[in-house]
Amino acid sequence: MAHAEQFDRPNYVGSQSCGNCHDQAMQDWQKSHHAQAWTEPSEKTVVGAFDGRSFSHQGMTTRFRRKDGQYIIETDDIPGGKRQFPVVGVGGIAPLQQYIVETEPGRMQSFDVVWDVEQERWYHLYPDQELVPEDGLHWSGPYKNWNARCAECHATGFEKNYDPKRDLYQSTQVETGVGCEACHGPAQAHVEWAEAGTSLAKGKWSGVNGIGLLVNLNLTDDGQSAVRRYLAGTTQPLSRLTDTEVQIQQCASCHSRREPFEGGNPLPGTPFHDAYRLSILRPGLYHADGQILDEVYVYGSFLQSKMYANGVTCSNCHDPHTAQLKAEGNAVCTQCHSPAGNPDFPSLTAKEYDHPSHTFHLADTAGSECKSCHMIERNYMGVDGRRDHSFRVPRPDLSLETRAPNACNDCHDDQSARWAAGKIADWFPDSSRREERHFSQTFAAARTDLRSQRESLIMLAEYDQLPGIVRATALDMLLPIADPGLATRADPMLSDPDPLVRVSAIALQRGAPEVERSARLAGLLEDPVKAVRIAAARGFLGMRIAYLPPRINENLGKAMGDWQSSLKSKADFPEAQMVLAGIGLTTRRMEIALSAFGEAVDMDPQLTQAWSMMVRIHSAMGNRQAALETVNSALEANPDDVPLNLMRADLGG
Template identity: 55%
Template structure:
């Protein structure tokens, strides 16, 4: 899910954007976006399906079958575990019925208008510890149902039992944030194409294979089959952009980043830059915008809080910095660990060490002297202290992959949790802090931490500005520094922009992208000169960030090379907006763009689409009311405000707006 820009920042966009895009951006989703083919030839690689791999790769095929990847999405005729024999489940006054007629399964529950409606089950999601189902609520649109089956307890349950989500809420199971087509399907299928028509507001989504098949990671396999069948050298081989064996993703090079970024495509909290599954092997930051350690996704110290998956955590870890990759611990075909219990960690963290990671400290970790718990107990498990577990989707426990040392002292100063008091809740963080100081008196894992600054800034304490700037300029993990830059945005000054300009050349694209935003506070000429060179950055994320900030620049003329770079970067950003036109957040952005082109009706249409998708997006409601009032359409403004308050009766910004209208 991507973060929405504020209307205030959007309203600053300059006329340059209008000269390039004009009002046509209102329906930008009609444009085609997606990765360029791996090789511009008359025979681009094609998807052939996982069964084509089985004969030559039998061990991998056997491992993959029945895995979480294989069963990420299945047909209703296969492997349904739930009780559909006239079962029922009641949540907050709504009783849902689960039934079958022959082979067809049905769910009857409250629909988008609140009325009880019966739908055929269209697909099955996952295998354990829960199995979820989705239905087709209108032609081509599929919605994931919030009542899945607990495969351990063998019972129906609600994933969000504490939330009241009536049909009028955007987070109701029929709302935009539960749409299978744009929020889920890409990571549960192979070669997924969303195919959203923004004018018709319909999906015609396609895919090559349901489930995460071989080609979802390796790329289309037709040319690999040609390579494997050839008795000699193939004409024109090797093909530019493909591996020596004909795949778009090359995992044989020994480059850990290739594997990590391929896994991150799904195992990350991110926003898409494209409307389809990127071609495997596409660098992560050319296809996605990674979420930073912002509230409420992460705790102030970077621990997982919301459902952020793995990548953002792993980027914080010393293991990532040391070159550890996913397949060092996980079998990528079976999606299981190589070892059980502490054996996973002890394959490296032991007196013997691991020659692949020579910087490892050689020591005995699986001992009472290190973990201070009964051997083989829960407290003696490495993951209990160094990979806290949090439960998502009601029953799905997932481990934090930042591999951190417990810091109860940070719990005291910031409120972030710690592994010690996950178990020793009664004793509390002060007790845990004293115990660690006593048992590890010379520990290097105490002292200053970015968490104290992040926690203070989250509470509005601008006195931490200098510390925040120091974090951005430090040698901390890139995702931490990028988060600091994002936090600096509302505090920006020309002096701060000058100080941070060196980060525009940082090796990490997430840092460069967030550093671009901070330049909006620079003197106009300085901002323009600094950001123009980012238009030719080798990463799409950075180019998008740069051109978005340059919209506020007053540029009368550019040299030909820079003008071409500007045009290309704007085209890419236009494609990114088109790719997510079915997201309420994008409609908010498009409304702001229409304002910069003085396209009132376009702005009203985009803000209107935003609130159609998400009736709780009060910022978009406010913009509609203000625009109608400013154009002397007071009756419409009052009607709009009444509609907004009917959906959001306690929204402070709408109540304040009601008091302002004449």
């Protein structure tokens, strides 16, 4: 018999093992978008027309056909000229389907011409972009690499396994598609528990709960002990966590815009902020009021909502196995928003919501649908409508000041925001909301004149009744003008319950003198949340400290190790190479900086800032010839870039 220490963590067993006991859940899951998130090409999975038809874009022609039982993409749109690629993977099922090809052994790329399932046509995801094959954003480039950018959220038990020395992927996954164990965790111990019909043998498995799972999404068994590790990742009390937070963070691992810390799926049950750094409400991603702009998915929006603050979780609205809404139309909302209310959410006013007296639109029209007013929809990938999950009240009055969109003018696009604001004022004359200042007013003003909003931003960050993601964003916006005064104001937020706030407060300490900064950040090097520890390690970068007490020095080494491991896992990301180059500059290790900048431009030749820094470093080191060769290479990829042309002129080239 094997020794107990050989059974550290349970292994994955595959979704089909679950159907023996969970038949209905299995049937529901098999028809879901999760199950079909990534499949192998076959008659059952491919819906696109591989019948010889062609598609042309920006002078490039692609033909889709069948050959010897394979699905073939033949295209001019590839470095080196026309090539044929067998389809090796199918991404998604509706409303579009994307196809994955292997451009080199192990390197999978998601092709940019995709199939519109509803309209039954081929179309290009980025019709307005002129992406030449040498561009980093081209479908064959690093930003469209399936191994690095997509597979983690389309597979179960995925490991990227990138070798930077050989520039080679040897990726593996337990299962293509989002299987049962992608959410519930590897189930070997759970199967043993189910088959034995008795409690698990003590000491055989590490980290599992009473039924043999690493994460218990129902939290009916050992709920409080299973959830305590999430306490550092949320402002919510334990009683709420046992109902919602574990599930929300598990869903958020894919349904969020974030930076990963690992090279593959974190083990299910890993708290979100131990595996990712969440993108906050930055320009280009979100409007000034926090509405979705770019493809940010759901988590960042949901954190802004009153629903999140009051204990609503994903499965209150979505069936976790079908991945569909639990009811049709407004019925999903009237589970709670009704005269009967819902005892699970006692703070909600019980009244009639699904009625013209509230909607001010005729019943059974688009304007009477809850989602039309409270969940604006935006299209991504051309045809994929996604809804904002901040569940905000329409504020056309704010649109007049912030230029953020509003739900009223989404439908009434022939009218002005002023007209819509007047309608709202007529319908709700006693509302006090219009008299209260909204954070978007400060954010919008700060985006054009940061210094004028200095005090307003720090006050937003200090106001702990706002969502943590809003407060963290306010701190983040202040970084360009960080100074000792702002660092001191942010000091109390270094111990804020929300890790998003702690991370942004750490960054603002760059404005403090080094002695004060190191004293403030030392304790955060052993914060229970990895995102915070990494932020603290970054805060120490470049400090000229002669001596640190042994414990702090040890913690700094561990936190730096977390950061370095995170960057290593993203060695195939141009943006990670830019961070490594920045570290080299900060620590005055110019060869490391040059190497990382060089890796970045190899992956993405359009990174003109990297080229410029390489030229400056060579010049500063007295190597004019290397500087001239670098700027010439840069201009081959970016011939119209003005700063690079000026650099070459300065070098006499």
